[in-house]
Structure formats: C-alpha cells, structure tokens
Amino acid sequence: MPVGRVLITGGRGMVGRNLQEHLLAAQWEVLAPSSADLDLRDYQAVADYVAAVRPDLVIHGAGRVGGIQANIAHPVAFLEENLAIGRNIIMGARQAGVRHFLNLGSTCIYPAGHDDPLTEDMILTGALEPTNEGYAIAKIAALRLCQYIRREDAGAQYKTLIPCNLYGPYDKFDPAHSHLVPAVIHKVAEAKRLGLDEVEIWGDGTARREFLYAGDLADAVWRAAADMEKLPDVMNVGLGQDHSINEYYAATAEVVGWQGRFTHDLSRPVGMKRKLSSVARLEAWGWQAPTNLKDGIAQTYSFYLKKAGS
Template sequence: MSRRGTLLLTGGNGMVGSNIREHPRAADWTILAPSSRDLDLTDATATAAYLQAEKPDIVIHAAGKVGGIQANMANPVDFLDINTTIGRNVIMGARAANVPHLINLASTCIYPRAAPGPLAEEAVLTGPLEPTNEGYALAKIMALRLCQYIRTETPDLLYKTLIPCNLYGRHDSFDAATSHMVPAVIAKLHEAQMTGHDTVDIWGDGTARREFMYAGDLADAVLRAAADMDALPDLMNVGVGHDHSVTDYYRAAAEVVDWQGTFAHDLSKPTGMKQKLCDTSRQQAWGWAPQTDLRAGMAATYQFFLERQSS
C-alpha cells in the first residue's frame, strides 16, 4: 500500500512522465498513468469523469504536444490548440473533483523573448513571446494562469506550477523532425559516426546559449514537491542555473558519441532566443539542486538511444 496516496500522472508515457515513474520516490505513491488510448485528455467530459471516479490525492500534469523549433514552426495550430485543450481539461476537471493538490509543468518558453536574464518568474507576461514557439508558450501560460486563478478563488486547492528549463534524457524522442536539440544532436552525430561523415551542420552560428537539465533531475524535483506541497512556491523555475552555447552541446555530444569530425554553421536556419537561462533563486531557497552534470546526462541519454536502436 502506498505511503502517500494516489497520484494521477498525465503524460505518463512521455519523457518526463517515464522518468517520474522510474524514480525511486515513485514507490511512495499509487500512480495512475492512463495512456491516451485509455483516457483522451482532449475530451473534457471523459477527463472530468475519470478524475471524479478516481479522486486522486494529487495530479501531476505532464501531458502535452511537444517538439523543437522545427515542429513548432510547422504546426503552430496544434501546439496552441491541443495544449490549451489538455491543460484546461485536466486542471478544471481536477477542480471539479476537488482534487486538493496539482503540479502543472510549464516551460521556459513562456518567458518574453526580450526578457532580461536570468529569467525570473516575475517576467511572465511582460513582453512579446519568441515567435518560433509562441503557440506552445501561450497554451502553457493559460494553464499557469488558470492554476493561479483557482488558487486565488479557493486557497485550499494547492494548484502550483513548475517551470523547467530545456530537458533531455532517457525516454527522449530522437526523431529529427520533432525532437528537442540535445536528442537531435545525439542522433545526428551518431549517424555521422556510423556513416563516416566528417562534417555536421549546426543551425545558426552556434552562439545561442541554452540551459538543459537531465529529465531524471526534474523527476526528483517533482516528486519532492508532491511530497510537501505546502512548502512549494506557487510558481517556480526548475533549472541548473548555468548555460552553454549550442556549439558546446554539439562538442559534448561528439565526445560521448566518439565522433571526431568538424562542425559547419548553417546561417540560413533560425536559432531562436539568443539565451534562455533560469533564475533559480526560488529553487535555491526551496533547498533543491539537480545532481546530474552534462557529461553524465549525455552519456546516459546516448546509452538509452543505443538500447532503443537495438531493440
């Protein structure tokens, strides 16, 4: 029998959800993680009925349509519509079922494009968003604000939002058309290694700076938060507190993959925001920091990639 109660995890088969489920602290909970076949979160009636029937002690909302710059630019309607619909259905369904605790996962793409770094939580909605992922960002802002409004109207409902920086890790997507940068880079360099190519392209000039965190570390933060919702701030960044250039990530991946070639910069491709670095002041005050450095995280992610390739 679980020590802490029942936890409903949306997106339980995605990267974040899978890392939460395999974390040691997951054993403290009875976890419900219905697949999209079992529960269509775009169906408001079905979602509300599920929450009413199961009455979980907490919801962790990690479901959504995700992807990198290329996918966001190609499908802005889906990134806005699907994520808005899912967020609304889960949060309002939990409220209707009087679920006492909810952790909503947002993304640093919600910050204005020109917001000064490091990105502090107070900067949300203070300026225009990055155009390449605006639809996804708008949907995440809606969910964040909905949680805040519910908390204002009903203080006993602890509906709070974590804002993770960019993520990578086990259970990631390595599809070049839909994946985020780090898994895409790992897959690209692995292919170059296997095919003997000695040059790999980098989108843009490689100077844009990004903060990437290993997904297993986010799982650790989420499950710690779930165990003590009173101590968790209503809105909090979750990050590593430092960043690297895009070229640095390519170099780190090349080391892990053992590829010895050179990089060429494709200046015709977009690079997105020049820098996205979280202000981790609230996280530090909360008393948490990620434990996986870039080299170890890259190695674990590449190992997962190889296991998936061989299966």
C-alpha cells in the same frame, strides 16, 4: 503503504516515464493512462476519469510538444490542443475535489530577448518568442488558471513548476520532432555510424541554452509532491547555468566518440539567443540538480543505443 494516489498525465512521454522510474515513485500508487486510455482533449472523458479514480495528487505533464520545425509548421495544433489539454485536466481535477495539483510549465512562457536569468515575475511582461508562441500561450493559460483557482480557494494547492529545456531517456530523437540535445545526439551518432567527417550546426552555434536532465526534474517533482504547502505557487526548475549550442555538440561528440568537424548553416532559424532561468526560488526551496551535462548526455546516449538496437 503508499502515501497517496497520483495521476500522471503524459505518463508515456519522457517526463512521465522518468517520473515513474524514479525511486520516490515507489511511495505512491501511480496512475498513468495512455492517450488511448484517456483522451485529454475530451473534457467530459477527463472529468469522468478523475472523478472515478479520485487521485490525491495530479501531476500534469501531458501536451503536444516538438522542436522549432514542428512549432513553426503546426502553430494551430500547438495552441489549440495544449489549451484544451491544460484546461480539461485542471478543471476536471477541481470539479472532482482534487486538492493537490502540480502543473508542469515551460520556460518558453517567458518574454523573448532577455540575456539576464528569467525570474518568475517576468511572465506576461513582454512579447513571446515567435517560433513557439502558440505552445507558450497555452502553457501560460494553464499556469494562470492554477493561480486563479488558488486566488478563489487558498487551500487548493494548484501550483506550477517551470522546467527549463529537458533531455534524457525516452526523449524523441527523430529530427523532425526533437529538441536540441536529442537531435544533436542523433546527428552525431549517425555521423559516427556512417563514417561521416562533418556535422552541420544550425546558426553560428553561439546561442545559449539551459538543458536539465529529465531524471533530475523527476527528483524535484517528487520532492515537491511530498510537501506542496511549502512549494512556491510558481517556481523555475533548472540549472541556473547554460551552454552554447557549439558546446552541446562538442560534449556529445566526446561522449559518442566522433572526431569529425562541425560546419554552420547561417540561414537556419535558431530561436532565442539566450534563455536561462533564475534558480533563486529553487535554491531557497532547497534543491539543485545532481546530474552534470556530460553524465546526462552519456545516460541519454546509452538509452538511444538501446532504442536503436531494439
């Protein structure tokens, strides 16, 4: 028998699919409606749906997402749509009497320009990175709303996990919409397929990023779902270590088997110089990511090849 019914928003995206394919998902009755089945931008539709299915837990992973190019080009949509989506599912769940809610945030909510690891108490203490400010504001609003609900009702387990950057199976590999690791996989794989001897890197490649394998996030989420009461109200989920962009390209080239050279376009935007999350709360909670970078890239590249061949 399942331990309960869980509603996953964003169930057709990378995080949602990895959640559903994780072994611990089998312990739950999982509902993961598509955007065609449930428009999260429509408050009444969301409220009616949650009231009808009455989940024991909501895992909120839906949202409009994209890389630097998409965020720069469409700031209105990234702010407005994500504000609506977060507000609608959180308040719809509260109205329906849902007592357990896991909100998935993003490290883009932290102030820009910090070289030291980002701790959870740094939220709203400084200016955001301009290239994805709209998305970050929406994510901060959802996090605060969960905190305010707990302030009014301490028994309501509305809590937020803040994953670092993610990659993995079901990622978006289109350069117009992808984040760093899937974009790198696509670029290097295309260079190998086309017989190119050169791949361009935006910036000088020294900016550092922390990327967590999506299957590892799924593991942390399901473990959190099993014991919401002991989970901190806000907690980073990351590696506590990062790599330079040049290192991501080098690791991907090794996995793909491409032996060309890299060039750098210094005129391109690169975002924050460094963004590393503190994992002190995560370690105290008793969890660490099991997948290393090369294994994660290899599994993601395998998915990429299957997708390209389908």
